[in-house]
Amino acid sequence: MAPQPPEDDAVDEPASDLAVARAVDPRPIESVAADLGLRPADVEPRGDGVAKLTLDAVRSATGSADAADGTTVLVTGMTPTPKGEGKTVTTVGLGQALARLGESTAVAVREPSLGPVFGIKGGAAGGGYSQVLPMEAINLHFTGDIHALTAAHNLIAAALDNHLHQGNDAEIDVRRVAWPRALDVNDRALRETVVGLGGPARGVPRENEFVITAASELMAVLGLAADIADLKARIGRIVLAEDADGDPITPADLGVAGAAAALLRDAFRPNLVQTVEGVPALVHGGPFANIAHGTNTLVADRVGASLADYLVTEAGFGADLGAEKFAHIVAREGIVPDIAVVVATVRGAKRHGLEMWPTDFDALDATDPEAVRAGAKNVARHVEVVQSFGIPAVVGINVFPDDSEADLNALESALREINISVARSTAYRDGGEGATGLAELVSERAGTGSFAPLYDLDASIREKIETVAREVYGADGVAYVDGAESDLERVEEWGYGDLPVCVSKTPYSFSDDASLTGVPEGWTLTVREVSPSAGAGFVVVKTADVMTMPGLPAKPAAERIDVNDDGNVTGLF
Structure with missing residues (x-):
């Protein structure tokens, strides 16, 4: 049985979220399922x-x-x-x-x-x-889904570095490896790393990074997969790196798409x-x-x-x-x-x-x-x-x-x-x-409208970006800098031009500048990078540096979270 909200309007807010949660006598999960x-x-x-x-x-x-x-x-x-x-x-x-x-x-x-x-x-x-x-x-932790994603992500990373170590038959260009490693905590010290140091037995040295697991393309793949077969196919299409000719290297090329999908079987x-x-x-x-x-x-x-x-x-x-x-x-x-x-x-x-x-x-x-x-x-x-x-x-x-x-x-x-x-x-x-x-x-x-996307998938990536910029953000136009135009050409050459775009920008403004409040006018969207999330099924368009591994604040919530001798957690709220 659910706890009752206060009847007295003078009571402005309930007890803590955790106290409310603990006061509930939950229904058996089988009864909840029966409602569906x-x-x-x-x-x-x-x-x-x-x-x-x-x-x-x-x-x-x-x-x-x-x-x-x-x-x-x-x-x-x-x-x-x-x-x-x-x-x-x-x-x-x-x-x-x-x-x-x-x-x-x-x-x-x-x-x-x-x-x-x-x-x-x-x-x-x-x-x-x-x-x-x-x-x-x-x-x-919940049911362990995010941990399974972390393991699957890092299995792919390990397979890629092992391929480099074992002779690199795919001729992967170590300067063009895009697949990071993942961890489900905030740790700014891991934003930029170097792996493979310590001699030939420890792998091939190269630059690397960590992202938080929620930022892994595998998370987006899980989010959009229709079934297990689709999950495995999407994993196989992820672009991990480029070879010497500039062509994409995928988990399917490395033979590990099935293993990663096996780790995500229950998480699906x-x-x-x-x-x-x-x-x-x-x-x-x-x-x-x-x-x-x-x-x-x-x-x-x-x-x-x-x-x-x-x-x-x-x-x-x-x-x-x-x-x-x-x-x-x-x-x-x-x-x-x-x-x-x-x-x-x-x-x-x-x-x-x-x-x-x-x-x-x-x-x-x-x-x-x-x-x-x-x-x-x-x-x-x-x-x-x-x-x-x-x-x-x-x-x-x-x-x-x-x-x-x-x-x-x-x-x-x-x-x-x-x-x-x-x-x-x-x-x-x-x-x-x-x-x-x-x-x-x-x-x-509900149901009084008629849904229609703002762009067709057969439009060019540039047209899709500019449609979102003008029609959704209210920009006057789009400027491409830092090699973004070359990125556009490469993504379309690889065959991803018919995918929808996923624009990454600040959430704190309609524009790409967080300080511009309200409904900004007279501004131009600046695109700095375009890359495929081929497994997820969209093209990522970055308008600024994207924080994919957050850091902890000066007073992190972890400092107030604890567990007592009876195993009861405190401090979540």
Whole structure:
């Protein structure tokens, strides 16, 4: 049974996320599965309240003629502050609200990486009365999917260096090895490394690097694979390096695609858990939202959409990144949103209205309706981005405990004046009950659009980049520097010109400059590098140096996380 949110409006916020999670008497995971029409034989328990779907269950759910026919709700957002605006809380709360309205509902979110858990954010499973359970397990190792990805990634790296050591029959150019090593922690000291030192017995010396596992192309491959055969084929297509003639070298060339796929056999199967209110939740995959598409796995979405009347899924960062990539990459695989919720906050709007960078959160505490109204233009632009794909959009205002009524009214009225549908959500404090107004709005508007991508796959890569730059970001044009034009030519020569593009830029502005707030005008997108993620099935377009191995902050969350003598974890929140 779920704990009850406070009834007294004077109580501004619930207990800690961890305290809320521990107060829940969770339903047996078999009962949660039954809500989706799954039998006990369709799930493999992995501890209290956690199960993996069997491969047979996945095939049955995704392989029928009417698969993925539920209503898909995509949760995206405005241009965020560094602390985020609460998309996961809104996703979980909206799922719970739809269930309260009598709808069969599934929630789908990404798995937390240990990097953010021990770095800045702490736990990453939603919050308050809108979180997924068991919170500790999900944040700490969970079912081992990310560790399996780390092992598979490093197996490929080891095979590549072994090939160099054993004679290099493929004539790999050691100066053009692109495949790093991976680790699921934040460790800035490993951003640039040298391997193979110490003499001939220790390999061939070359420069290398580490990325956090969420940034591995294998994570994106897992996120978009349709089945085991597709998973193995995608792994085999990953570009690891170039040979002496400038042609790509892949895991298939090295003969290790099957071994890597074997390590990911169980990781491919979606994880089933539940929300605080017992709603089925699929927590699976976790690709970066800049160099990858930033959402949970395609297979989890397909299972949820086929087994529930409503699937509520989430995309990373704002609509300019997450929703755009969902539309151009994920939707082409068959998961088309019927409606999108753009999550907005008073503090986010205020940051844009005050043209603030870097973000001073103490300064955002002051009530300032005029700044909120000015910043609402950023929210409205994200709504326009979603609607440009033919997807209906509504705004969900994620209410924080300290938000003033004046600021909330300013944001609501500014959006309604330009005919944007909006509802408040107090899902953090009140669970599903706090998001029922938003759920009713979603039910009313879902399915009223007609989806269409902004570019065709047969357009050139340059045309795709410029379409996203102009139509989504609002740029005047695109400038290619640092060899990006040569990159374009090489990627198309290799045969990847018919893939969608995945633009990597700052999430803190529509532009490629984080300091440009609101809706910037009169600027040019600068492209510095273009490279194939051939296994994932897209071309990565980098507009700046991309941080693929974060560092720990001055006071990392790891310093407050502990375990007592009884094995109880503290400090996640």
